Amino acid sequence: MQKYKLYCVGESGNCYKVALMLELCGLAWEPVFVDYFSGETRNSAWREGINEMGEVPMLDTGSEHLTQSGAILTWLARSTGRFGGRNETQQIEVLRWILFDNHKFTSYYATLRWMVGLAKQGDPGVIEFLRSRVLGAFGIVDQHLANRAFLLGDEPTIADFSLVGYHYYEEDTSIDRDQFPHLKAWAQRIAELPGWKPPYELMPRGIKS
Amino acid sequence: MQKYKLYCVGESGNCYKVALMLELCGLAWEPVFVDYFSGETRNSAWREGINEMGEVPMLDTGSEHLTQSGAILTWLARSTGRFGGRNETQQIEVLRWILFDNHKFTSYYATLRWMVGLAKQGDPGVIEFLRSRVLGAFGIVDQHLANRAFLLGDEPTIADFSLVGYHYYEEDTSIDRDQFPHLKAWAQRIAELPGWKPPYELMPRGIKS
Numbered sequence: 001m002q003k004y005k006l007y008c009v010g011e012s013g014n015c016y017k018v019a020l021m022l023e024l025c026g027l028a029w030e031p032v033f034v035d036y037f038s039g040e041t042r043n044s045a046w047r048e049g050i051n052e053m054g055e056v057p058m059l060d061t062g063s064e065h066l067t068q069s070g071a072i073l074t075w076l077a078r079s080t081g082r083f084g085g086r087n088e089t090q091q092i093e094v095l096r097w098i099l100f101d102n103h104k105f106t107s108y109y110a111t112l113r114w115m116v117g118l119a120k121q122g123d124p125g126v127i128e129f130l131r132s133r134v135l136g137a138f139g140i141v142d143q144h145l146a147n148r149a150f151l152l153g154d155e156p157t158i159a160d161f162s163l164v165g166y167h168y169y170e171e172d173t174s175i176d177r178d179q180f181p182h183l184k185a186w187a188q189r190i191a192e193l194p195g196w197k198p199p200y201e202l203m204p205r206g207i208k209s
Numbered sequence: 210m211q212k213y214k215l216y217c218v219g220e221s222g223n224c225y226k227v228a229l230m231l232e233l234c235g236l237a238w239e240p241v242f243v244d245y246f247s248g249e250t251r252n253s254a255w256r257e258g259i260n261e262m263g264e265v266p267m268l269d270t271g272s273e274h275l276t277q278s279g280a281i282l283t284w285l286a287r288s289t290g291r292f293g294g295r296n297e298t299q300q301i302e303v304l305r306w307i308l309f310d311n312h313k314f315t316s317y318y319a320t321l322r323w324m325v326g327l328a329k330q331g332d333p334g335v336i337e338f339l340r341s342r343v344l345g346a347f348g349i350v351d352q353h354l355a356n357r358a359f360l361l362g363d364e365p366t367i368a369d370f371s372l373v374g375y376h377y378y379e380e381d382t383s384i385d386r387d388q389f390p391h392l393k394a395w396a397q398r399i400a401e402l403p404g405w406k407p408p409y410e411l412m413p414r415g416i417k418s
Contacts, residue, residue, distance in 0.1 A: 092280050095283060
């Protein structure tokens with residue numbers, strides 16, 4: 001079988017979501033480094049040839065170029081029959097959490113982390129806006145996980161891999177994760193799944209330290 | 210067949226996305242007014258009984274309570290066999306645009322419209338942050354629609370209904386839509402589909418004028 005190629009950069013939790021799924025499924029894949037921080041995904045070659053949305057990740061399956069982490073995760077769950085939910089009701093529930101992730105959970109947090117932890121600059125009002133949104137979204141998921149091992153119950157799904165994507169990075173994001181004990185315990189449970197690896201063991205860094 | 214009940218408020222474009230799909234599919238449904246602007250979706254009865262995410266819409270199908278507009282649209286497309294894409298490749302492409310909508314297209318725009326057009330207050334730095342994100346996302350979709358009638362080509366899908374949700378409201382949002390002629394023409398094409406109705410003909414208002 002052809003190896004999957006994941007166009008990615010290590011700092012991107014959205015790329016990591018897909019890398020983690022590939023790894024937990026035991027699929028043959030390799031990372032292809034994208035120089036995201038020099039603007040490679042925002043130039044016209046990338047937009048016209050790969051993804052008009054100007055983003056990573058992109059998964060080259062050999063026959064298709066897939067983008068948007070949630071769409072790639074769904075495609076992989078369908079192809080492998082793994083981590084997608086056991087029936088249609090669960091599939092819709094998985095999708096519901098992936099949408100929440102894109103709308104409120106990862107989205108604000110990734111931007112906050114960028115400003116506070118990586119770029120180390122940003123309008124203080126915007127940072128406060130993002131912080132308050134992140135605290136709200138984290139609180140909702142923390143509460144949901146108070147009596148569940150994973151988002152859908154006893155078994156991990158791509159919804160977990162989507163939401164957890166930014167939770168193994170070390171930068172300060174101004175969010176105290178000790179406030180969210182169920183979130184912390186859940187990220188730890190995912191880190192104990194057979195095959196789990198942290199982001200920089202799966203993908204090359206874009207920012208040299 | 211039992212009538213669907215859509216728990217909604219007219220000002221919410223996320224509710225309208227579902228109302229529009231129900232209407233275009235010719236399904237029997239009725240709106241159930243939710244007093245969103247008085248906080249009905251953020252109290253514990255709503256969070257514990259209906260949607261822990263604290264949001265509308267909720268679709269009561271008679272046997273299930275569904276939330277997140279993109280998940281409801283997907284469920285309706287599967288149930289009716291309509292507007293979901295013709296094959297698996299199209300289904301993934303539909304999902305890709307719905308995710309983009311949740312991440313970057315509706316999300317920033319709905320918040321911008323809230324601050325500028327409805328609440329009429331907000332931190333100027335945050336408004337500028339949202340504006341610049343909206344302009345980026347609108348530009349991407351405008352470009353994509355330059356040579357397509359709908360997001361996937363010749364036929365409308367739930368991806369269109371998701372992205373167009375906030376495009377029939379009249380409030381000023383500080384965005385000049387004449388800058389995006391392909392977006393405007395696309396919203397007009399959707400408004401010409403048989404059965405289309407504007408938001409306040411389908412759902413009751415929450416803010417009395």
